[in-house]
Amino acid sequence: MSTLYLIACAAGPTQFVDEGIRRAQDRDWDVCLILTPSAARWWEPRIDVLEELTGHPVRSQYKLPWETDALPKAAAMLVAPLSATSLNKWGAGIADTLALGLVSEGVNMGVPTFAIPYFNRAQAAQPAVLRSIRDLRAQGVVYLDGSAGYEPHQPKHGAPEQFPWDMALDAVRLS
Numbered sequence: 653m654s655t656l657y658l659i660a661c662a663a664g665p666t667q668f669v670d671e672g673i674r675r676a677q678d679r680d681w682d683v684c685l686i687l688t689p690s691a692a693r694w695w696e697p698r699i700d701v702l703e704e705l706t707g708h709p710v711r712s713q714y715k716l717p718w719e720t721d722a723l724p725k726a727a728a729m730l731v732a733p734l735s736a737t738s739l740n741k742w743g744a745g746i747a748d749t750l751a752l753g754l755v756s757e758g759v760n761m762g763v764p765t766f767a768i769p770y771f772n773r774a775q776a777a778q779p780a781v782l783r784s785i786r787d788l789r790a791q792g793v794v795y796l797d798g799s800a801g802y803e804p805h806q807p808k809h810g811a812p813e814q815f816p817w818d819m820a821l822d823a824v825r826l827s
């Protein structure tokens with residue numbers, strides 16, 4: 653069984669990340685969940701549910717220098733959902749969360765790295781968004797938008813419970 657790092661930001665569908673974990677497990681992935689610190693706040697009262705589901709600690713903070721790695725090595729990484737903020741930080745090379753540290757280094761160490769966004773059209777209108785997508789793709793990140801992933805919705809018209817977990821997981825390949 654190969655290990656998939658499922659990395660979730662504080663965007664609507666993260667409320668339903670347990671569904672994403674189950675669908676990845678149905679595809680025979682050993683899933684390790686990494687949350688951004690903001691996303692971890694959303695799950696704080698129920699983090700044990702996610703740890704029980706994955707069989708791994710749910711990480712959201714960088715380890716301390718003397719600590720050993722808590723998770724097995726990733727065969728692939730999927731950021732789902734990717735928030736507008738994390739997209740722009742990642743594009744700018746800012747890795748101030750464990751989530752962004754893993755993907756920004758991982759993709760440049762040859763780990764297949766995929767990302768599916770979830771944000772609205774007002775957030776997508778920031779000029780930084782297109783620049784970030786271009787710069788991530790240039791590094792080899794498979795950014796799933798358009799018919800292959802998620803297109804920004806009208807503000808206040810999101811449907812986070814209908815997030816296309818399956819489409820994102822279908823795109824994940826080991827090489």
Ligand SMILES: Cc1cc2nc3c(=O)[nH]c(=O)nc-3n(C[C@H](O)[C@H](O)[C@H](O)COP(=O)(O)O)c2cc1C
Nearest residue numbers: 661662663664688689690691735736737738770771
């Ligand atoms: C209830 C709530 C829902 C949010 N939903 C989204 C969202 O769907 N997409 C998004 O890009 N940002 C959303 N945000 C804003 C992000 O949470 C915010 O930009 C945060 O800094 C993202 O940090 P992270 O990427 O490190 O998780 C939401 C914020 C709140 C409070």
